[in-house]
Amino acid sequence: MAHWFDLGDVAVVPLVEDDRLLIEPGEFFPGLEPDLGDWYAQEQWFDRAAGKLVFVIQSFLVCSADEVLVVDACVGAGKDRQRAEFDQLPDRWMQQFLATGLRPSEVDAVVFTHLHTDHVRAATAQRELVFPDAPHFVVEEELRYWSSAAGGAAMRRTGDYLADSVRPIEEAGQLSFVAPDAVLGKHAQLVPAAGHTPGNVCVRVRGSAGTVLLAGDTMHHGVQVRHPELSTRYCVEPGAAAEVRSRLLEEAAASGSVLLPTHFPAPSAGRVRRGQAGYVFEFADDLLRTGQFRYREWLA
Template sequence: MAHWFDLGDVAVVPLIEDDRLLIEPGEFFPGLEPDLAGWYAQEPWFDRAAGKLVFVIQSFLVCSADEVLVVDACVGAGKDRRRAEFDQLPDRWMQQFLATGLREVDAVVFTHLHTDHVGAVTVQREPVFPEVPHFVVEEEFRYWSSAAGGAAMRRTGDYLADSVLPIEQAGQLSFVAPDAVVGKHAELVPAAGHTPGNVCVRVRGSAGSVLLAGDTMHHGVQLRHPELSTRYCVAPEQAAEVRSRILAEAGDSVLLPTHFPAPSAGRVRRGRTGYGFEFASDLLRTGPFRYGEWLA
C-alpha cells in the first residue's frame, strides 16, 4: 500500500524497499520465545505460519515547499551482501524516489551506519546525489572505520567501502553533533546505544510532529519488553535505556521506527504490562505521493 504522512506544511514519505522481511525471533533476540497471546505476536507484527517476526526495510523523505531531506537509504541496488534478502537487489528504492517526481534533494541524514540504512546513496561506488551534504555523527563514522567496526561488518559484507566511503571521498560526508538542526523542519535527537553515534530525527510540521525513531526499537516485542535489545546493538544496556526514555516521554507524540510493519507510525500507550502501539491513522494518507501535486 502506497502511503505517506501529512504534517501540514511537511510530508514524510516512506520509500519501502521490502515490506515484509521475515526474521527468526532468535536471530535478533536470542532466547526469545514470543508470547503468542501478545499483540506483538499477531499480524501485522508476526507471521504465525512461518513463526517469524515481520520487519520492514524503508527510509524516508522529509518534504516541504523549500527543502527535501532523505533520512537513511535502505540496502540499495546491486550490492554484494551476505544476507540473501539483501544481496544484489533490484533498484526498488530509486524507482520509488523517482515516482514522487523528485530528482534532487537538499541533504541526506543517516541515523546510523548499518547496511540497511546507507546503501541507496551510491551506485557503482558513485554518489547518487552529488555535492549534497550527508550528515552523520562523527563518532558513528569513526567506529565503523575502526577495527571493531570492521569486525562487526564480517556478517554483512563491507558496506562501508561501497556505500559510505565514496561519500566521504567525494567530500560530502558532513559530521554533526547528535542534537544538530539538520533542516528547516528536522533536528537530531541523541540516541546512542544501538550504535555509538545513533540518533533519531524529529520532524516538525504545522499540523504535528513525528520522531523518526530509526533502530532504537526494531519490533513491537520491545514495547512489551523495553529492556530487550537486539544482538546487533553495540551497547545493549545503553540502547535499552534510550528506548525506555523515548517510550516514557512519548505521550501523544508519534513515533515512526524504521522497521515496524507498515504503516509504521503510531502512538505508544502505557499498559499494565509494557506499552501498546496504535497506528497514527490521523496522519496517514493513502496513495502515491507526488511532490508537484502536493505543492499545488
C-alpha cells in the same frame, strides 16, 4: 499500497525497499519465544505460519516547500550482500524515490541515523553518489566506530560496505559531521540516541499539523515496546540501547507524540499507551495518507 504522513506543511514519505521481511525471533533477540497471546504477536507483527517476526526495510523523505531531506538509504541494488535477502535486489528504493516526481538533484541533504548496511548502501550506486549535489551528514562518533577495529569486526557479518558505500561519499567531499542534536533545515532536528550504535540518532520532524519522531533503529519490533529492556543481537551497546528505548517510550506515552521506528510493520507510525501489562503501540491513522505521494501536486 503506497502511503505517506501528512504534517501540514511537511510530508514524511517512506521509501520502502521490502515491506515484509521475515526473520526468526531468535536471530534478532537471542532466546526470545514470543508470547502468542500478546499484541506484538498479532499477524501484522508476527507471521504465524512462518513463525517469524515481520520487519520493513525503508527510509524516508522529509518534504516541504523549502527543502527535501533524505533520512537514511536502504540496502539498494546491484551490490553483493552476504544476507541472501539483500543480495542483488532490483532497485525498488530508487523507483520509489522517482515515483514522487522528485529528481535526485532536488535533494538538499541526506542524513544517516547510523551506519548499518540497511541505512546507507542505497546512497551510492557503483561507487557513484545517488544524490551528488547533497551534503551527507553523520555523527562523527558513528564513523569513528565503524572505522575502528571493533567496527571492522562487527562488519564481518555483512561484508565491508563502508568501503563501497560510505568511503565514496567521503572521497567526493560530501560527507560532513553533525552534532547529535543538530538542527537540519527548517523542520528537522537530530535527537541523540547512542546505544544501538555509538553515534546513533533519531530525527524529530515538525510540521504545522503534527510532529513525528523518526525513531530509526532505537526499536526494531513491537516486542521491544512491550519489553523495552530487550536489545537486539546487533546492538553495539545493548544496555545503552535499552535505556534510550525506555526513555523514548516513556516520553512518547506521556506526551502522546508519534514514533516512526524504521523497521516496524507498515504503516509503522504510532503512539504509545500504557497498558495493564506494559506499553501498547497503536498505529496513528490520523497522519496517514494512502496513495502515491507526488511532490509537485502536493506543493500545488
